Amino acid sequence: MTGDSTSRFQAGRTGLIVKVPEAEPVVRAWRERFDPSARAGVPAHITVLFPFLGESRMDERVRTALTDVLGRQQAFDLRFENCGRFPGVLYLAPEPELELRRLTEVIADHWPEAPPYGGQFTQIVPHLTVADGLDDAVLDEIEAGLLGKLPFTSRVSSVDLMVYDGTKWQEGASFPLLE
Known part of the structure; x- marks a missing residue:
């Protein structure tokens, strides 16, 4: 959910x-x-698909389809040992990226009306945003502080639906991957 400021979050939006x-x-x-997104209640994360369907569309049929689609995807491990950048953004780069891209692609294929990042970008670059909207000098300082705390690993065993209620992002559901 990178790139959004709290003023641009809309009640009923999901990711x-x-x-x-x-x-x-x-x-x-x-x-x-x-x-x-952190100030709005989103934990450290990698976005799989944002924006997704509006909250009003998140009925039992959609939840069942998400359970089915994601339940066929294998759980996997990630390693974080490097930082990366977009203009004004510092992020942790997960490795390998392939499984994360695959999660985005299978969901976007099932719901073509919800392209990644609203269709704003052509390439899917999985990342964990650390800082957004800063100049390179500040990002350099943050990166220097992060590098001493890397590497670490994480197990990806589910995908979580987040819903913005107008004030904070709340977890709406969790969809397990195949173990």
Whole structure:
């Protein structure tokens, strides 16, 4: 859910994420200061698909389809040992990326009306945002502080639906992957 500021979050908007709890001790302080999604209640994560369907469309049929689609995807491990950048953004780069891209693709294929990032970008680049909207000098400082805390690993065993209620992002459901 990178790139949104709290003023651009809309009540009823949803997103699908992979939580990365192992990243919290590494990135929490930076995210709380420099990532609007953290201030709005989103934990350290990698976005799978944002925006997804509006909350009004999240009926039992959609939830069952998500359970089916994601339940056929194999759980996997990620390693975080490097940072990456977009303009004004510092992120942790997960490895390998293939499984994360596959999660996005299978969901986007099933719901073509919900392209990744609203169709704004042509390439899917899985990432865990640490800081957003800063100049390179500040990002350099943050990155220098992060590198001493890497590497770490994380197990991806579910995809979580997040729903914005107008004030905070709340977990709406969790969909397990195949173990």
